[in-house]
Amino acid sequence: MEEKEKKQSLWEFYFKREWSYTTGAVLLSILAVSLVLVTGQAWGVTGVFHVWGGKVLSWFGINADAFPGFNGAVGKYIFANSQVSLTNLGIVLGALLSVLLAASFKYKKIKSRKQVVAAILGGLLMGIGARIAGGCNIGNFFSGIPAFSLAGWIFMVFIFLGAFIGSKMLKKWFM
Amino acid sequence: MAEKELDCLGEACPVPLIKAQNALGTMAIGDVLIVHIDHSCAMKNVPDWAREAGHNVELEEIDDGEWDIIIEKAK
Numbered sequence: 001m002e003e004k005e006k007k008q009s010l011w012e013f014y015f016k017r018e019w020s021y022t023t024g025a026v027l028l029s030i031l032a033v034s035l036v037l038v039t040g041q042a043w044g045v046t047g048v049f050h051v052w053g054g055k056v057l058s059w060f061g062i063n064a065d066a067f068p069g070f071n072g073a074v075g076k077y078i079f080a081n082s083q084v085s086l087t088n089l090g091i092v093l094g095a096l097l098s099v100l101l102a103a104s105f106k107y108k109k110i111k112s113r114k115q116v117v118a119a120i121l122g123g124l125l126m127g128i129g130a131r132i133a134g135g136c137n138i139g140n141f142f143s144g145i146p147a148f149s150l151a152g153w154i155f156m157v158f159i160f161l162g163a164f165i166g167s168k169m170l171k172k173w174f175m
Numbered sequence: 176m177a178e179k180e181l182d183c184l185g186e187a188c189p190v191p192l193i194k195a196q197n198a199l200g201t202m203a204i205g206d207v208l209i210v211h212i213d214h215s216c217a218m219k220n221v222p223d224w225a226r227e228a229g230h231n232v233e234l235e236e237i238d239d240g241e242w243d244i245i246i247e248k249a250k
Contacts, residue, residue, distance in 0.1 A: 018215070018219055099215075099240065103239055104215060104239055104240035105239060105240055106213055106239055106240030106241060108184070108213055109185045110185065111184070111186060115185070115186075170189075171193065175190060175193065
């Protein structure tokens, strides 16, 4: 096999080819610091999940605000005033934009029942874990450690442990 | 020279990488493994691993968001 050396177009260079980890890290840092400077609140993702869950429950006539710890969070919730909700929407739209710019948009088929079980189980475990830990790898780790949060460091140790056990489970049962 | 295809369409990381490693492990030098993927992350980690391991790698875009990774086992 011979290596083909073609000159990249500007589009290929910026949008098609994946960015290096360094480019990603620098951009993430600039955006995260800008968010704190503009809004006064650090970047988080899972902080509104209990409110979203409460909203869903309210469609079935269950008042989650009556649960301990909610303090009327569901009743007070306004999407446009919730920074975390807006940045979460931004993550999805940004991901869509990046695949569209790279011309890589594709509907993916679901491969097997096992894959569905693994996805649902993994999602539930991550969601429950993030709420128990008081944040996910963004709020707790990415935003926490630069702010000298001890919780961020403890989170880091256990996220590695969790990823290790998770990969073993994946290899054993879901491949 | 045997040629083997691996269908990893619809599979997310790290499944394509582990499957490719397992498949290549059972193959002989000079054999070619073609991995079909539609997960952009596998477009980076599978070729990265294969090149690091000293194999010949070529990446081909088949369709929007779909790639073939062609790995020739070199050692």
